[in-house]
Amino acid sequence: MLHKPDSLVTLDTAGIHRAGRWLVRGVSLAIEPGEIVTLIGPNGSGKSTTAKMALGILKPDEGSVERRAGLKVAYVPQKLAVDWTLPLTVRRFMRLTGHVSVQEAESAMESTGVNHLAGAEVRTLSGGEFQRVMLARAVARKPDLLVLDEPVQGVDFSGEIALYDLIKRISDQMHCGILLISHDLHVVMAATDRVICLNGHVCCSGTPTAVASSAEYKALFGARSASTLAVYEHHHDHTHLPDGRVEHGDGSITDHCHPEDGHHHHHGSEGRSDA
Amino acid sequence: MLDDFFTRAILAGIGVALVAGPLGCFIVWRRLAYFGDTLSHAALLGVALAFLFEINITLAVFAVSACVSIALLLLQRQGTLSSDALLGLLSHSALALGLVALAFMTWIRMDLMGFLFGDILAVSKMDIAIIWLGGAVVLAILAVIWRPLFAATINRELAEAEGMNPERVNIVFMLLMAAVIAISMKIVGVLLITAMLIIPAAAARRFSSSPEQMALLAAIIGAASVVGGLFGSLEWDTPAGPSIVVAALALFVLSLTPVFSRPSPKPLDTAEGATEPRKGARP
Numbered sequence: 361m362l363h364k365p366d367s368l369v370t371l372d373t374a375g376i377h378r379a380g381r382w383l384v385r386g387v388s389l390a391i392e393p394g395e396i397v398t399l400i401g402p403n404g405s406g407k408s409t410t411a412k413m414a415l416g417i418l419k420p421d422e423g424s425v426e427r428r429a430g431l432k433v434a435y436v437p438q439k440l441a442v443d444w445t446l447p448l449t450v451r452r453f454m455r456l457t458g459h460v461s462v463q464e465a466e467s468a469m470e471s472t473g474v475n476h477l478a479g480a481e482v483r484t485l486s487g488g489e490f491q492r493v494m495l496a497r498a499v500a501r502k503p504d505l506l507v508l509d510e511p512v513q514g515v516d517f518s519g520e521i522a523l524y525d526l527i528k529r530i531s532d533q534m535h536c537g538i539l540l541i542s543h544d545l546h547v548v549m550a551a552t553d554r555v556i557c558l559n560g561h562v563c564c565s566g567t568p569t570a571v572a573s574s575a576e577y578k579a580l581f582g583a584r585s586a587s588t589l590a591v592y593e594h595h596h597d598h599t600h601l602p603d604g605r606v607e608h609g610d611g612s613i614t615d616h617c618h619p620e621d622g623h624h625h626h627h628g629s630e631g632r633s634d635a
Numbered sequence: 636m637l638d639d640f641f642t643r644a645i646l647a648g649i650g651v652a653l654v655a656g657p658l659g660c661f662i663v664w665r666r667l668a669y670f671g672d673t674l675s676h677a678a679l680l681g682v683a684l685a686f687l688f689e690i691n692i693t694l695a696v697f698a699v700s701a702c703v704s705i706a707l708l709l710l711q712r713q714g715t716l717s718s719d720a721l722l723g724l725l726s727h728s729a730l731a732l733g734l735v736a737l738a739f740m741t742w743i744r745m746d747l748m749g750f751l752f753g754d755i756l757a758v759s760k761m762d763i764a765i766i767w768l769g770g771a772v773v774l775a776i777l778a779v780i781w782r783p784l785f786a787a788t789i790n791r792e793l794a795e796a797e798g799m800n801p802e803r804v805n806i807v808f809m810l811l812m813a814a815v816i817a818i819s820m821k822i823v824g825v826l827l828i829t830a831m832l833i834i835p836a837a838a839a840r841r842f843s844s845s846p847e848q849m850a851l852l853a854a855i856i857g858a859a860s861v862v863g864g865l866f867g868s869l870e871w872d873t874p875a876g877p878s879i880v881v882a883a884l885a886l887f888v889l890s891l892t893p894v895f896s897r898p899s900p901k902p903l904d905t906a907e908g909a910t911e912p913r914k915g916a917r918p
Binding site: 412415416417432433434435437440442443444445446447448449452453456457458481501507 | 663664666782783785786788789790792793794795796797798799837840843844845846848849
């Protein structure tokens with residue numbers, strides 16, 4: 361049903377089974393060129409697992425994953441620790457997985473604002489600088505599909521807005537598909553075309569609502585942030601009980617939630633209340 | 636002063652150092668020191684098998700080391716024991732098996748110390764040919780897999796996502812390790828091979844700003860250790876293999892002294908500064 365000839369990657373009811381349980385199951389999604397898709401969900405909800413299926417790092421135990429033939433991928437992993445024993449400058453890091461010409465590397469570093477760091481050792485960079493360097497490396501590959509695992513992690517709020525601006529610019533300029541994993545359940549990049557909320561399965565998906573209407577966001581972070589970030593509203597119709605069963609909106613209780621279920625929250629386990 | 640056997644020893648030693656340096660960098664980067672130890676201890680079992688079946692020692696050592704690496708990969712996949720427990724198990728069992736097997740072969744007169752600590756002064760022209768030819772093959776293969784191997788060292792998943800095959804590259808790397816151990820056993824002996832892999836790489840670290848530069852420097856420092864160690868051994872009548880390792884150690888200690896510090900473009904993170912030698916002050 362999701363198959364389109366020009367989709368970069370298509371997951372069809374894909375799932376990963378490990379050590380007797382499903383990490384994630386029944387995920388169907390497709391990413392088109394030029395589209396930004398954001399995955400959100402609580403810790404352990406299968407966001408990274410889903411991204412790794414899309415990337416081909418994990419083979420689905422159920423369902424299928426299809427990547428367009430000759431798809432060029434760039435991946436910005438969640439964590440990348442560079443040991444002291446490794447002498448690695450930013451310039452060298454740019455051509456980690458493939459040949460990149462000096463000009464391409466320069467312009468990629470220019471576009472993420474890290475060209476002044478070209479000679480610096482990667483492990484001496486701050487969190488925000490390192491994220492920009494990782495983005496520059498990904499951009500220099502000129503990918504068809506860019507997968508970003510929590511790119512704003514460890515970056516302060518203004519840095520977060522700047523990074524989202526940058527990702528939007530990359531998307532506009534390179535017309536690549538972007539799969540973005542967000543650590544925040546409620547705030548996503550406004551430029552996102554589609555938000556997919558995971559919790560072991562696809563809870564819900566849709567466009568993020570405009571933030572312009574959210575006065576408290578403007579008051580709190582200024583009008584500029586409002587153009588970059590958006591509040592994603594969830595539609596809760598079922599609750600995960602502590603014993604693992606699921607209480608649905610109509611009061612019925614089942615053992616599992618169903619792919620067609622809307623968003624849910626874990627009974628008493630989530631500190632945040634929804635906006 | 637340069638007797639023929641001495642020239643041969645220097646040639647053989649330099650050949651080993653040139654290969655051990657670049658490979659040793661990966662051992663250091665990937666924290667595989669204990670793995671190197673395991674493979675080299677297994678080499679003694681290779682020696683025993685070579686005597687038993689009357690085959691070439693270098694070949695037998697390579698075969699046994701390769702088998703141990705594959706066994707390790709398979710056992711790791713089962714996940715019953717932790718990696719370091721598995722390494723310890725394989726390492727010492729292979730060493731003990733080798734010693735026991737050698738003791739059984741009473742008809743063989745051989746110098747155990749030579750295998751444990753090396754016998755570089757007894758290398759033949761054939762040994763030199765094996766070292767230089769084998770070493771050239773190892774370096775050529777390493778050059779071919781350099782980019783994916785390095786990318787997988789930085790981040791395995793990133794390398795895999797971007798179209799590389801870390802699994803295959805890892806297996807090739809393990810086989811290269813087995814080959815290096817096979818050709819360097821005669822030089823420093825099974826107990827000291829890991830030192831030739833690690834110490835020159837560690838000494839090269841502070842002078843390097845790129846992985847390629849570190850590999851080259853490690854090879855040069857290794858070769859310098861061989862020359863220094865052999866001359867020291869001649870001068871003070873010390874065992875050759877251990878003398879080479881001591882020379883490498885001396886170069887490593889020298890690399891730590893502030894005389895050789897070079898200005899770094901950025902100061903180190905304070906969190907890391909406690910456990911590491913500091914680079915020069917901010918310019």
